[in-house]
Amino acid sequence: MKVLAFLAAAYVALLTPDLANAGMLAQAQQYRGLHEVKNNKTLRAALGINPARTPWCGHFMGLIARKSGRKPPQSFSFARSWLRFGAPVKLAYARAGDVVIVRTGRGYHVGVLSALSKSTAQLIGGNQSGGVKVSQFARGQVVGVRR
Structure with a gap:
């Protein structure tokens, strides 16, 4: 019985980052299309x-993290502060939902x-x-990936 409980706990612990990441991506997609002027009242x-x-990119990520059950970094309003969120991941191993x-x-x-290509x-x-939308950035611009 103890072995089963241990295995179940290990399974949940290993899946939690993936579930949280999927949750962050799903939460972000719910706001897709909102614009800072046209939808100012909603975003405000x-x-x-x-x-x-x-x-407001950091503010948006703070909202998404909290709605996904995660704790944003202390200075979440600054994009650079997200380099202290979660655990670091090499870009080669990044998955949808990572920060x-x-x-x-x-x-x-x-x-x-949302997606990663060769470039x-x-x-x-x-x-x-x-607004809230999907944008492309060159892989060379990436300074950190967090899970």
């Missing part, structure tokens, strides 16, 4: 900030991995052309 209520006036941090010029952006990472996130 969900994020607790005015997305038309504040960089991806990319370098954009002098700043950073964070989103949920790009497709992220769904907030503050991508003013």
Whole structure:
């Protein structure tokens, strides 16, 4: 009986990151298409900030993490702070639902991995052309993947 309980606990522990990642991707997709101006009232209520006036990719990820039962990093509003979220994963092993941090010029952006190709990472996130959508980033821009 103890062996069965141990095996069940190990099974759940191994699957939890995958379930959480799937949950983050599913949560992000529920907001897809919302725009910071056209849907300002909805996004403002969900994020607790005015997305038309504040960089909000980190705020969006904080919302998604909490709705998925995960704890965002302390300074979640800053995209770079997501480098301290969860556990690190090499880009080669990234899966849909992982959190991806990319370098954009002098700043950073964070989103949920939707798909990965040989040359790009497709992220769904907030503050991508003013809304929640899937955008492509070159793999060379990726500075961190977290699970």
